[in-house]
Amino acid sequence: MPTIVVDVMPKAELLDPQGKAVAGALDRMGVEGFSAVRIGKRFELTVADASEETLAVARKLADEVLSNSVIEDVVGIEVVE
Amino acid sequence: MPTIVVDVMPKAELLDPQGKAVAGALDRMGVEGFSAVRIGKRFELTVADASEETLAVARKLADEVLSNSVIEDVVGIEVVE
Structure with missing residues (x-):
């Protein structure tokens, strides 16, 4: 059965504490070249x-159910398979 | 600056309570044609x-930091922009 993938990310102007935490962890691990991390959601709808x-x-x-338009943007909707 | 997108999904054999909750909500809303919902994470690494x-x-x-290989699979890594 086909799957529709919906990608939702926190709005660019908002802080993303989860992403900041991961970016901080990479920094402490000594990983270089990664300047920012943002974490969003990926929905797979069968x-x-x-x-x-x-x-x-x-x-x-x-737009209406899977994302909260106050803090999130739908960045992609595509059919796979 | 380029962005690497990493997609992580719960393993197929695991229950995904978040996804199940959304699928149940769609059902109660009377939305038809959507048989399953699974929710994973989308990381944007700048x-x-x-x-x-x-x-x-x-x-x-x-594999080692962004996902937990016991319960999650990395389903995609791609460079955008």
Whole structure:
């Protein structure tokens, strides 16, 4: 069955404490070349068919259910498989 | 600056209570055609350069730091921008 992948990230202007914690950990581990880390969510929605209609529903759900538009942005919606 | 995106998902054989909760919510909302939802993480790592070397370090970090191999799989690593 096809899968619709929805990517949600914290808005750029917001602090991302989880990401900051990971960036700090990399720093303490001595890993170089990684200047920032941000952590968001990846939703995999298994759908019966990947029609244009289903995709439209998925777009609506991504904006209204899967993300909180006050603090998050939907950065990608794509069909895989 | 280039960004390396790392996608981490809960292993297929594990229950994903967060995903199940969302799937249940969609069901109660009367949304049809979505049979399953799984929720994972999307890491955006800002790097100084997207060389093969940096990518190798990112792959190692993805396996050892960003994911817990007991319960999660790294499903994708790609350079964007």
